[in-house]
Amino acid sequence: EDKVVQSPLSLVVHEGDTVTLNCSYEVTNFRSLLWYKQEKKAPTFLFMLTSSGIEKKSGRLSSILDKKELFSILNITATQTGDSAVYLCAPLRDNRLAFGKGNQVVVIP
Amino acid sequence: GAGVSQSPRYKVAKRGQDVALRCDPISGHVSLFWYQQALGQGPEFLTYFQNEAQLDKSGLPSDRFFAERPEGSVSTLKIQRTQQEDSAVYLCASGKRDSTYEQYFGPGTRLTVT
Structure with missing residues (x-):
């Protein structure tokens, strides 16, 4: 049975704060790990991580994977209200993404 | 370019009715996935x-x-023969090549079974 645990499940921060979101996983036939941002619509793709220890960056967002300890971190610096969303962690195993419940982030002005 | 589109966006069905949900993937994408997302949960592979x-x-x-x-x-x-437990958002995703590539999601169809 796949296990994907995201923490914290929910947090509220002020604009300008830094947010760190955690994802730990136990899946069989692991291939890579993906992060998505979901507002009230389709999940939008953020990152795909395949190798351990290599940070991927996109603007204020960055993410890293540790395949030995089976976790990933998503960081958001200098948060803005537009960062308010649910962030979904999804290890890719076999032909499917195994999603966690998500980290709900609320950024208040 | 155009993303993944799904129709209808919302569907209300009476228990026992049949429903059909459509997905138009990104043009040229080889892979296509369906997921079911219950309220407050992450999507589950179908x-x-x-x-x-x-x-x-x-x-x-x-x-x-x-x-x-x-x-x-x-x-x-x-x-x-829809049942109440089928109520969820049904998400479609497509990918460029095989399943090892990133998946791009459509807006989903929200199905409510009454």
């Missing part, structure tokens, strides 16, 4: 197509659920 071949249907919750992609582009997810 099925995977590579071109017209359904390579994995192990996530379909019962034999009332059926998916097809006859010409390797548009896909339809059909649910027969």
Whole structure:
């Protein structure tokens, strides 16, 4: 049975704060790990991580994977209200993404 | 370019009715996936197509659920004799090549069974 645990499940921060979101996983036939941002619509793709220890960056967002300890971190610096969303962690195993419940982030002005 | 589109965006069905949900993937994308997302949960895998071949249907919750992609582009997810527990958002995603590539999601169809 796949296990994907995201923490914290929910947090509220002020604009300008830094947010760190955690994802730990136990899946069989692991291939890579993906992060998505979901507002009230389709999940939008953020990152795909395949190798351990290599940070991927996109603007204020960055993410890293540790395949030995089976976790990933998503960081958001200098948060803005537009960062308010649910962030979904999804290890890719076999032909499917195994999603966690998500980290709900609320950024208040 | 155009993203993944799904129709209808909202569907209300009476218990026992059959429904058909459509997905138009990004043009040229080989892989197509269906996921079911219950309220407050992450999406759960239903099925995977590579071109017209359904390579994995192990996530379909019962034999009332059926998916097809006859010409390797548009896909339809059909649910027969809908039950209240089928109420969820059904998400479709497509990918450039095989399942190891990133998946791009459509807006989903919210199905409510009354």
